[in-house]
Amino acid sequence: MSNADALVPDRSCGTCTLCCKVMGVRELNKPAGTWCTHCDPRRGCGIYETRPSGCREFFCTWRIEASIPEWFRPLTSKLVLAVEQQGRRLAIHVDPGTPQAWRQEPYYRQLKVWAQEAVATNRQVIVRLGKRMIAVLPDCDVDVGVVGEDETVVTAARQTPSGLAYTAYRAKVADLLGGGT
Numbered sequence: 001m002s003n004a005d006a007l008v009p010d011r012s013c014g015t016c017t018l019c020c021k022v023m024g025v026r027e028l029n030k031p032a033g034t035w036c037t038h039c040d041p042r043r044g045c046g047i048y049e050t051r052p053s054g055c056r057e058f059f060c061t062w063r064i065e066a067s068i069p070e071w072f073r074p075l076t077s078k079l080v081l082a083v084e085q086q087g088r089r090l091a092i093h094v095d096p097g098t099p100q101a102w103r104q105e106p107y108y109r110q111l112k113v114w115a116q117e118a119v120a121t122n123r124q125v126i127v128r129l130g131k132r133m134i135a136v137l138p139d140c141d142v143d144v145g146v147v148g149e150d151e152t153v154v155t156a157a158r159q160t161p162s163g164l165a166y167t168a169y170r171a172k173v174a175d176l177l178g179g180g181t
Ligand code: SF4
Pocket: 012, 013, 016, 017, 018, 019, 020, 058, 059, 060, 062, 063, 074, 075, 080
């Protein structure tokens, strides 16, 4: 979440409405991965003046961070980047109509670079297809399946004779309280 004051000057949404499809909107009980019933993909939001605060405040990371490559433009990449979990997670929300988009180049190569940086700073890179999540890790990708409202994704590393090996799994948030990821 951010606001219009912090946007990259030379980037605009244009005709893109992809976040109205891939993102969930709690106020509308709209699930992730399905078009909002108020969205006309050609004309935009049908309730623009009264849209929920979650919609008002949201801009994808491509619009906020100049360091995100131009070629991540959601309209063409079919990927909507968002920083979640208080900055600990970079989420890549994938258009369900092109579920393999994140595996294409140059995107996948960049996700692996971010994954390597993330593990060094206790952060995550997570591909999201609706409620299904896939952890992108330096040495593998782990499909943890559908993550419930009371669950989160834990990533971990263990030392092996050939170096660090990474994994990821779903866990109940309540079970992690007082623990750590
Ligand atoms: S995904 Fe990004 S570029 Fe597309 S409409 Fe949403 S905020 Fe704008």
